Amino acid sequence: MKKKFGIIGNPIKHSLSPVLHKYWFDKYGLDASYSIIEAKDEDLKDIVKKIRSHELIGINVTVPFKQKIINQTDKIVNDAELTGSVNTILLDNDKIVGENTDVFGLQAAYLKEIDSSINKSALIIGAGGVSPSVILSLQKSGIKEISIINFDHNDVIRHPLVTKIVEAIISNTSLTLSSAVGGSDVSTKTVATRNRGKLQDPSKNISIFKLPNDAVKTLKTTSNSGITDTNFKVRRQFVQQLSSGSGQISAGTNETFASLAEGDYVVSIKAIGSASLGANGDILSLTGTNAQGGTVFTLGGSPTGKTLTFDFGTGYADAELMIVATVNRSVAGSKTKTLNSNE
Numbered sequence: 001m002k003k004k005f006g007i008i009g010n011p012i013k014h015s016l017s018p019v020l021h022k023y024w025f026d027k028y029g030l031d032a033s034y035s036i037i038e039a040k041d042e043d044l045k046d047i048v049k050k051i052r053s054h055e056l057i058g059i060n061v062t063v064p065f066k067q068k069i070i071n072q073t074d075k076i077v078n079d080a081e082l083t084g085s086v087n088t089i090l091l092d093n094d095k096i097v098g099e100n101t102d103v104f105g106l107q108a109a110y111l112k113e114i115d116s117s118i119n120k121s122a123l124i125i126g127a128g129g130v131s132p133s134v135i136l137s138l139q140k141s142g143i144k145e146i147s148i149i150n151f152d153h154n155d156v157i158r159h160p161l162v163t164k165i166v167e168a169i170i171s172n173t174s175l176t177l178s179s180a181v182g183g184s185d186v187s188t189k190t191v192a193t194r195n196r197g198k199l200q201d202p203s204k205n206i207s208i209f210k211l212p213n214d215a216v217k218t219l220k221t222t223s224n225s226g227i228t229d230t231n232f233k234v235r236r237q238f239v240q241q242l243s244s245g246s247g248q249i250s251a252g253t254n255e256t257f258a259s260l261a262e263g264d265y266v267v268s269i270k271a272i273g274s275a276s277l278g279a280n281g282d283i284l285s286l287t288g289t290n291a292q293g294g295t296v297f298t299l300g301g302s303p304t305g306k307t308l309t310f311d312f313g314t315g316y317a318d319a320e321l322m323i324v325a326t327v328n329r330s331v332a333g334s335k336t337k338t339l340n341s342n343e
Contacts, residue, residue, distance in 0.1 A: 058090035102133035256305030277315035
């Protein structure tokens with residue numbers, strides 16, 4: 001008598017399971033068939049009855065029934081119990097048993113070569129019915145840090161120890177799991193990580209990569225006696241009202257103005273006022289001397305460069321200027337960071 005097997009799911013017509021099973025049935029000379037069963041929630045009870053009556057020898061289960069079918073079993077065992085996910089239903093000693101072979105299959109096919117001392121984290125893209133099995137497979141392979149991003153829904157959250165599905169986010173500190181996790185330590189002392197697969201600002205869809213270790217350089221050097229000393233240049237914008245054609249601006253804390261060089265300064269007339277020379281928008285030169293013979297650009301203060309004085313001559317009287325200046329910024333101070341290991 002031909003033995004009948006099948007796979008239930010919805011949608012399921014795309015499944016290649018019948019083709020794969022027919023190959024193995026033929027290879028080993030088994031008198032068996034394997035069919036697709038497109039089911040609804042209300043069909044699960046009747047399908048399981050067919051297994052009890054031996055009309056079906058067993059079935060495979062795929063989305064969306066991997067969790068829903070559990071209520072129709074007498075017991076779930078092994079990895080099915082750990083994941084809360086069933087992909088195989090069979091009759092064993094007159095009991096309907098739910099099993100999970102996804103975990104073993106993934107380990108045998110893909111994860112057996114993983115060196116957990118090197119590969120310490122994993123990212124799962126998608127959170128379908130097989131995702132709890134993938135998580136458990138990774139955990140059994142020694143992967144400590146597992147994250148899930150689901151692009152089909154706004155949010156998917158997994159509990160990192162017991163891999164139960166979070167059904168609802170009540171608040172920033174409260175959530176509802178699909179089933180009890182068991183044990184107060186697990187439910188109260190574990191962190192559930194929320195991963196979002198949605199760009200907050202789609203216009204900023206640039207790639208972000210982790211900074212390689214060899215790009216990090218110590219700021220404590222021999223030249224500064226082992227004291228952290230960070231020096232960098234920034235651009236500052238100033239608006240200055242001239243008085244008799246001259247004016248002065250000051251650098252901020254830990255800052256000095258750069259020496260005069262082409263490209264380090266841009267000075268333009270914002271409002272001409274009563275000045276007899278220039279026009280709104282004109283770019284002024286900081287080099288050389290003014291019409292009265294005075295130096296246009298002078299660095300002063302303590303340390304040198306703390307102030308910048310410019311004198312364009314009386315022809316520019318009370319003109320209002322827009323100044324973009326290059327500033328040297330020096331920040332001294334050590335900061336210590338502590339490595340937090342997940343192991």
